[in-house]
Amino acid sequence: EKSAQLYLMAFPTNNKQKDVSFMVLDLGAGKGNNLLLNNKIKYLKENFSLTEDEKVKLLLLEEKINQNNFVIDNYYLNYNKNNLKLNTAIKRIIERKTTATNEELGFLEKFYGDVEDPELASTLGNLYIKNGDINKGNYYNSLASENGITLNSNTPSQDVLDTSTPIVPTIETTIPVINKNLSNGRDALNRKSYNEALIFFNKAITNTKENDLDNILFYRGKTYFLMGNYDKAISDFNNIKSVNENSSELYYYLGVINHKQGNIDKAKEYLRKSRENNPSSTWGRKSSIYLLKL
Numbered sequence: 618e619k620s621a622q623l624y625l626m627a628f629p630t631n632n633k634q635k636d637v638s639f640m641v642l643d644l645g646a647g648k649g650n651n652l653l654l655n656n657k658i659k660y661l662k663e664n665f666s667l668t669e670d671e672k673v674k675l676l677l678l679e680e681k682i683n684q685n686n687f688v689i690d691n692y693y694l695n696y697n698k699n700n701l702k703l704n705t706a707i708k709r710i711i712e713r714k715t716t717a718t719n720e721e722l723g724f725l726e727k728f729y730g731d732v733e734d735p736e737l738a739s740t741l742g743n744l745y746i747k748n749g750d751i752n753k754g755n756y757y758n759s760l761a762s763e764n765g766i767t768l769n770s771n772t773p774s775q776d777v778l779d780t781s782t783p784i785v786p787t788i789e790t791t792i793p794v795i796n797k798n799l800s801n802g803r804d805a806l807n808r809k810s811y812n813e814a815l816i817f818f819n820k821a822i823t824n825t826k827e828n829d830l831d832n833i834l835f836y837r838g839k840t841y842f843l844m845g846n847y848d849k850a851i852s853d854f855n856n857i858k859s860v861n862e863n864s865s866e867l868y869y870y871l872g873v874i875n876h877k878q879g880n881i882d883k884a885k886e887y888l889r890k891s892r893e894n895n896p897s898s899t900w901g902r903k904s905s906i907y908l909l910k911l
Contacts, residue, residue: 618641618644618645618648618653621637621640621641621644622641624637625637625638625641634664634665635661635665638657638660638661638665639661639671639674641653641657642654642657642658642661642678645657646678651682654678654682655682658675658678658679661675662675662690662692669700669702669703670702672693672700672703673702673703673706676689676693676703676706676707676710677706677710680710680713687710687714688718688721689707689710689711689718689720689721689724691720693707694707694720694721694723694724696724696727696728698727698728698731704728707721707724707725707728708725708728708737708740711725711740711744712740715747716744716747716748717744717748719748722741722744722745722748725737725740725741725744726741726810726812726813727812729741729757729812729816730812730813730815730816733816735760735761736761738757738758738760738761739757739758739761741753741754741757742754742755742756742757742758742759742760742761743758745757746758753813756801760816798817798818798820798821799817799818799821799829799832799833799836801817802814802815802816802817802818802821802833802836802837802840803836805817806836806839806840806843809843811840811843811844814836814840815837815840815841818833818836818837818840819837821833822834822837830858831857831858831859834853834854834856834857835853835854835857835863835867837853838850838851838852838853838854838857838867838870839866839870841853842870842873842874847874847877847878850870850874851871851874854867854870854871854874864890864891864894864895865891865892865894865895865898865900865901865904866891866900867891868887868888868890868891868894868900868904869887869888869891869900869903869904869907871883871887872884872885872886872887872888872891872904872907873907875887876907876911881911884911885908885911888904888905888907888908888911889904889908891903891904892904892905892908
């Protein structure tokens with residue numbers, strides 16, 4: 618251990634720095650030297666580009682060191698859908714905890730948006746209820762139960778947690794499912810909870826009627842736009858047959874996307890359409906300003 622530390626000090630720019638640091642980490646883990654482990658983990662995270670396997674190793678060590686008080690560092694919560702091993706490790710660590718932070722729950726929501734695993738939905742539902750967010754808790758638990766996951770009977774329901782709120786089932790049941798999903802999606806979109814919004818819009822679009830389709834495509838495309846996923850956004854926008862009241866906003870988004878993709882002439886065309894459609898609207902004014910940049 619001392620020779621490794623001496624090597625790191627003697628050759629600070631050597632390309633074996635990371636390898637030697639992991640060797641020291643293994644030595645510290647074997648001896649239960651938590652101070653050494655914490656110092657070396659911090660050094661590795663701050664100074665090297667780590668592989669997915671290396672991140673998993675550090676994460677599990679941090680959990681072991683901190684035990685019941687462990688809060689996952691935001692370093693690990695930068696979501697990448699291609700890191701399935703790391704994502705799964707984070708999910709399992711959160712499942713072993715009694716509560717989760719908002720950042721940890723946000724990470725799990727992004728993971729769920731890609732895998733749509735009913736067990737993960739159940740985890741999210743239970744954790745949100747423990748955190749006091751009954752609406753999100755019930756929503757994710759409903760996704761879990763739809764896919765055959767039996768909910769924990771010890772999980773408090775909305776009735777138990779909030780007996781002061783009367784239950785009014787008659788109004789709820791008169792709302793068509795498609796409109797409810799669209800409405801919930803728009804609410805999530807307004808809260809900038811984009812992955813949650815996509816879940817609602819995707820559910821809506823699978824059961825939609827032809828006359829509802831354009832509205833759902835617009836809001837789902839808007840969600841993709843705000844997430845920076847321009848390919849999916851433009852795909853939804855191009856499938857809209859009738860724009861109606863959202864036309865100025867839609868043309869603005871299409872103008873911005875085309876500009877970012879290098880299609881300047883098309884960008885100008887769409888931005889002019891937005892401006893001409895409703896020049897006094899927010900989107901008409903934004904289009905006029907954007908055109909000045911081109």
